Amino acid sequence: MPNPPENGTAPPPAPREWWRDAVIYQIYVRSFADSDGDGEGDLQGVRGRLPELAALGVDAVWLTPFYVSPLADGGYDVADYRDVDPRFGTLADFDALIARAHELGLRIIIDIVPNHTSSAHTWFREAVAAEPGDPARKRYIFRPGRGPGGDKPPNNWKSIFGGPAWTRLKRPDGTPEEWYLHLFDPEQPDLDWTSPDVHAEFEDVLRFWLERGVDGFRIDVAHGMVKDPELPDLPEGQKADLLDGSTELPYFDQEGVHEIYRRWHGIVDSYPGERALVAEAWVEDADRVARYLRPDELHQAFNFEFLTAGWDAAVLRRVIEESLAANGAVGAPTTWVLSNHDVVRHPTRFGGGERGLRRARAAVLLTLALPGSTYLYQGEELGLPEVTDLPEDALQDPTWERSGRTERGRDGCRVPLPWEGEQAPFGFGPQDSRPWLPMPAEWARYRREVQRRDPGSTLALYTAALEQRRTAIDQATDLTWVDAGADVLAFRRGTDFACAVNLGAEAVELPADVLASAARELLASGPLRRERGALVLPPDTAVWLVPAQG
Numbered sequence: 001m002p003n004p005p006e007n008g009t010a011p012p013p014a015p016r017e018w019w020r021d022a023v024i025y026q027i028y029v030r031s032f033a034d035s036d037g038d039g040e041g042d043l044q045g046v047r048g049r050l051p052e053l054a055a056l057g058v059d060a061v062w063l064t065p066f067y068v069s070p071l072a073d074g075g076y077d078v079a080d081y082r083d084v085d086p087r088f089g090t091l092a093d094f095d096a097l098i099a100r101a102h103e104l105g106l107r108i109i110i111d112i113v114p115n116h117t118s119s120a121h122t123w124f125r126e127a128v129a130a131e132p133g134d135p136a137r138k139r140y141i142f143r144p145g146r147g148p149g150g151d152k153p154p155n156n157w158k159s160i161f162g163g164p165a166w167t168r169l170k171r172p173d174g175t176p177e178e179w180y181l182h183l184f185d186p187e188q189p190d191l192d193w194t195s196p197d198v199h200a201e202f203e204d205v206l207r208f209w210l211e212r213g214v215d216g217f218r219i220d221v222a223h224g225m226v227k228d229p230e231l232p233d234l235p236e237g238q239k240a241d242l243l244d245g246s247t248e249l250p251y252f253d254q255e256g257v258h259e260i261y262r263r264w265h266g267i268v269d270s271y272p273g274e275r276a277l278v279a280e281a282w283v284e285d286a287d288r289v290a291r292y293l294r295p296d297e298l299h300q301a302f303n304f305e306f307l308t309a310g311w312d313a314a315v316l317r318r319v320i321e322e323s324l325a326a327n328g329a330v331g332a333p334t335t336w337v338l339s340n341h342d343v344v345r346h347p348t349r350f351g352g353g354e355r356g357l358r359r360a361r362a363a364v365l366l367t368l369a370l371p372g373s374t375y376l377y378q379g380e381e382l383g384l385p386e387v388t389d390l391p392e393d394a395l396q397d398p399t400w401e402r403s404g405r406t407e408r409g410r411d412g413c414r415v416p417l418p419w420e421g422e423q424a425p426f427g428f429g430p431q432d433s434r435p436w437l438p439m440p441a442e443w444a445r446y447r448r449e450v451q452r453r454d455p456g457s458t459l460a461l462y463t464a465a466l467e468q469r470r471t472a473i474d475q476a477t478d479l480t481w482v483d484a485g486a487d488v489l490a491f492r493r494g495t496d497f498a499c500a501v502n503l504g505a506e507a508v509e510l511p512a513d514v515l516a517s518a519a520r521e522l523l524a525s526g527p528l529r530r531e532r533g534a535l536v537l538p539p540d541t542a543v544w545l546v547p548a549q550g
Helices: 043-056 091-103 122-129 135-139 196-210 257-269 286-293 313-329 353-369 398-402 441-446 448-452 458-472
Strands: 023-027 060-063 080-084 107-112 166-170 176-181 216-219 276-279 335-337 373-377 479-481 488-493 498-502 519-524 529-531 534-537 541-547
Touching: 023 043, 043 060, 043 091, 043 458, 080 091, 080 196, 091 107, 107 196, 122 135, 135 196, 196 257, 257 276, 257 286, 276 286, 286 313, 313 479, 313 488, 353 458, 353 488, 353 498, 353 541, 441 448, 448 458, 458 519, 458 541, 534 541
Parallel strands: 023 060, 023 373, 060 107, 107 216, 216 276, 335 373
Antiparallel strands: 166 176, 479 488, 488 498, 498 541, 519 541, 529 534
């Protein structure tokens, strides 16, 4: 039994782990900042721009893969997990980046890709050179084909990028032999997590980067890795997707992944400084996601239900309630995210143009007001829309070719960032450089140097919101809903902060009790007005309220 506090004074509460309410900024390294003029972003470019992110007010940065890779899938095809691809820099550049980040008070999260490697990985090259049944092949999922001569794939699984999920090997003389599984591109062969070699390898990779000072890992396809050992066919007509939908997929969200994460949790816990593990788990049901967040597993999981909810008050309220309840049941924080490198940017998803931008500005105030941690995707603080008209000869996402050039893929959200200057590349790289994806001329209006000087800019809104979030919201407080009409989401956090968002088509007069006491506007996503002393919230607008000053 603990000793009673001296003098009847209760001990101070334990500090909250940083990741419980952090704002984390995702950097797609290839598109963030190009220091050497080769057209691709790099680690030196990231390091040089870190002060901008510190000034924005984020707590941490998540870097997409910068490992040695042929870039068949934007770096998520890793050929060497312990080195930096020369196009992105060197290990020394990474060490300098993390040192600078920590000087600025920023934590660094990096990607780890455990579901598959690149086909250029040493292991896969050894497997291809080996005979069927050789131990080198046991690190991947090789199977004989079906039908006469084994000419048909082992099952009917489809690649998420389009086409079959199996590719057949051929001997140098052209003789066909076994098939290997790739749930994504053929250049991304799936690892076999029944192999002890695979477990040992990734545990060592975690330690390699933890010892270099990283503060956490974002786990790519965290609901993957473990497959049903029977490799059963999918039901006829079942679409291959990252989400399991109403039909359980035999290659996602299998029970065995949880044992892996319990082991990984112990590894990160053995290092000082509250290192965190973040799941990219495309699992639709909030209760299933929460299973990844039990106390001995992962620390956070992306909330894809929130991302995909759309501009609908009823759907968003349901998702918020279910997410908070499910995660709260296992003692985990909820994360909120509007965009990332795999989806259409949310100003475009929310209708595009001025309407889409108004909604995006309102959405970030909603998101930052919710209990938990928020992820921002690079460029959303500038209000960047999706680039929907990239020339076909510029498209590089593997989805484009594998879909028979029917799905344009994800390049539209990966166009490099505009920083300064009148013409492309707008400071992304030296003026005479050519970015790896073309930058629209109209992005001159979004560049950071212009928005810094405009108090009404989206950048100014994000900066103010992140600053006020630290001081106006008690992160230890829960959310309490306030009835403000069917199209309005309104809630309090404690007694001294409230948020209201009008998702409807008509202006709404907010009830006087949105905040328990007389209120004033702290921050709004757009112009407000008062009628007869009441606050009127226009469509597609959000407001933060705090008590009126004495």
